Amino acid sequence: MSTITDPPKPGFRLSQLIYDTRYRSLTIQTVALILLVLAFSWLISNTIQNLEALGKDFDFGFLSSRAGYDINQMLIPYDNSMSHGRAALVGIANTLLVAFLGCVTATVIGVLVGVLRLSKNWIVSRLMAVYVEAFRNVPLLLWIVLIFALLTESTPQPRDFREGGSASMMFSESVAITNRGVFIPNPIWGPNSGILIAVFIASIIGAILYRRYAKKVLFDTGRLLPMTWPALAIAIIPTVLFYFILGRPVSLEYPVLGGFNFQGGIQLRNSLIALWVALSLYTGAFIAEIVRAGILSVSKGQTEASFALGLRPNRTMNLVILPQALRVIIPPLISQFLNLTKNSSLAIAVGYMDVRATLGGITINQTGRELEGMLLLGMFYLAISLIISSLMNVYNNSKKLKER
Amino acid sequence: MKTVFLGVLATAGLAAGVAGAATLDDVKARGSLNCGVSTGLVGFAAPDADGVWEGFDVGVCRAVATAVLGDPDAVTFVPTTGQTRFTALASGEIDMLARNTTWTFSRDVDLKFEFVGVNYYDGQGFMAPRELGVSSAKELDGATVCIQTGTTTELNLADFFRVNSISYEPVPIETNAEALQQLLAGACDVYTTDASGLAASRATFENASDWVILPEIISKEPLGPLVRHGDNEWADVVRWSLNTLIAAEELGVTSENVAELAAAPTNNPEINRMLGTEGELGAMLGLEASWAADIIAAVGNYSELFESNIGESTPIGLARGLNAQWTDGGLLYTPPFR
Structure with missing residues (x-):
């Protein structure tokens, strides 16, 4: 028989906050929080104090005052009598444009190069290695400036396109490559063009439905219907037919040389092209490595099993390897998209008027609102990055391994 | 969010923290003047083949350095672009800006700068x-x-x-x-x-x-040197260094005859006051009595500076035009040294 005595009631001692593992983490977190709050309040009070010392206030009113400067590339209507806020929006639109174009192109380049780098063909895989190493290891700014210099120095001036000049337009007088940019025809949407667009969208949906149907037939009966050319035909033929039935509602406005420059058409400025190409090639090199890593992460047994089942190399890649590789590829791909978007702020090097150049450059310079402007700029890039990563996370969730 | 905000606040806070009040003392303690110039505009501010900055705006920097430190070479030239110049000045990275900068209302009043004068009337x-x-x-x-x-x-x-x-x-x-x-x-x-x-x-x-x-x-582009708002002693030093260049031409003081004129009082009391042989103008600015004589000996007067950098004998070949003395039909007119 044993006597059970009450265990001694442990009294709480202060030293337990440090030596007792139950409380220690709490103590550390509290101290860290207090330090963080102190650091923050010091920074804020320091800023307020220094703004006062400089005689400046903190005010976003400048966004509604007249901007007074012009912007060359405008996706939304703007002129110099509009506000600084409007100018910032024009810049935001330009940033989004180059970021979107860049992300799409970089992905295409990256996937192609990543796959080709694993090619058994020695020349192809070496060439791709050279591309990846060259672009990955040289600063992006140099590529942007280099491509811009190539575009402006090696292309003819608009006046060379005059009668007797040394340059001529391409594709039956519709495209002009000049040192100010590339001029391409501009579509004019006439009456009834709404119907044409509706038909086009409907036929795209039709093509997708056809592919679904073909897949279902394949899974249900094992019969393989042709996929590519019927889908293409469904997507294109009705639109072409309706184009002629409706009496050619969409016409093209060709660029024509007039005065100092080409008039009409769409001008793809050299600054946009240089930035777009450089961002795509640079980020594409990183994406290629991510794709290569993703493919190599799928064990060789999968390829062999698929070959054993009689799948051809093409199908093996598309149906077996890439779907599994995507799970590895997508998360680092997201950060490459974010990088590309933020790197687009190097635009000022070639005079591309992105949000860094309008809000973060000219507006700040004309109004002297550095703190406000930089805060807005930081918040814009933060917001756009969060949006991109949340969109990509949705895609990631749809591709990741489904656990049941 | 947090990091961005912190970063911006930290930069702004640190930058503003440097911008003290007594720039004159800072420059003297440092032993060199931080002068903001353009990134390279031949005749106004550009480094020569040996990397030595020279030009019309550079001359103003050297004049101020001579007045404060007695040495025209005690200048650290900070190249600034159109976009970076005001932040550099407001943050205290540079003590003064002599970079063909136009004097405008909003820069003077809203951006909190002090234009001390005009060294070139332009358009x-x-x-x-x-x-x-x-x-x-x-x-x-x-x-x-x-x-x-x-x-x-x-x-x-x-x-x-x-x-x-x-x-x-x-x-x-x-x-x-x-x-x-x-x-x-x-x-x-x-x-x-x-x-x-x-x-x-x-x-x-x-x-x-x-x-x-x-x-x-x-x-109208009146170009001139500028300093931060709120440090009037420093603004006075820069203003009167510039005025010295202009007044010296009007009074006929050149780098060649300045030593002779400054050696002993002359018949012209204004020259005497400027060159420090009479009165205490230098001490009032917190400078040596010979500050103005040093400037002219080191960089010459306005006319010498103009002719050697951008005048008609140089490849740039600018005529004096509006930038002639008021006595010659131009706009250059300094308040008296009194």
């Missing part, structure tokens, strides 16, 4: 290749115009084309050198900046005669 002009066949800026409808971003020229240009109801395509560029490269490559039809800058740039071209400066001057 905005256009330069185009001769073969373009343009004789007036009003014929520039549809032209592509290279422009330095972050300057008053950007706003003047927008106003000019708006008033004349003609269109143009702006190509914003960071520095003068990049703009010239674009112009020479034909990526823009015309280049617009201060007329003095156009003349200076044209002088560096291989075939200067292939380029014309259009007759229109579309704005």
